Amino acid sequence: MSTKTLATALPSETVHITTNPVTEPFWQAAKERRLTAAQCAVCGAFRMPPTPFCPECQSDSIAWPELSGAATLYSFAVVHGFPGLPDITLVSAVVDLPDAPGARLISNIIDIDPDEVEIGMSLTVDFHPISDDWLLPVFRASGKE
Known part of the structure; x- marks a missing residue:
């Protein structure tokens, strides 16, 4: 019996x-x-990744509203193995941010069986520690925090 x-x-x-x-x-x-x-x-146009000028009106004025953390899966790829980490499984994802129409974020979905990942699924943000004391936004299936 294998485990996922x-x-x-x-x-x-x-x-x-x-x-x-x-x-x-x-x-x-x-x-x-x-x-x-x-x-x-x-x-009021959103943009991710951030750019120095608005692609809609070319203004250089940027606001940073806090979002709810809700997201919808737009696209994904399952990666089995990574250079130097052959046993790791990653779900790289592009997520829509409904609180920021038009903005998409590239991230990862964590703590999920890759076979359960579906385009359109609801996600919730979480934060994963990375080097230099920064935190990386990652996502979980909604209801699985």
Whole structure:
């Protein structure tokens, strides 16, 4: 009898980020266990990843509203093994953020049998520790926190 391997995040020490003035508010919020998205302070358009200028109106004014943490799975891939980590199973995902229309976030779904992952499923944000004391937004199936 075989046991299924649940999807996980990469080990903390293997994930490193680099911030800049445009992306740092996102990472600072994540460090506080809050999910945010860049929103144009002029026209209200959301954008992820954050960019210095709004693609709709070209304004450089950015707001960072806190989101609920709810998401819907838009697309995914199951990865069995990773360089140097042959036994790891990852579910890499693109998620829609309903609180930020038009914004999508690339992340991972954790603590789930990859065979149970379905496009359109409801997800909830969680935060996984990574290097340098940062936290990475990851997602779980709603109701499985």
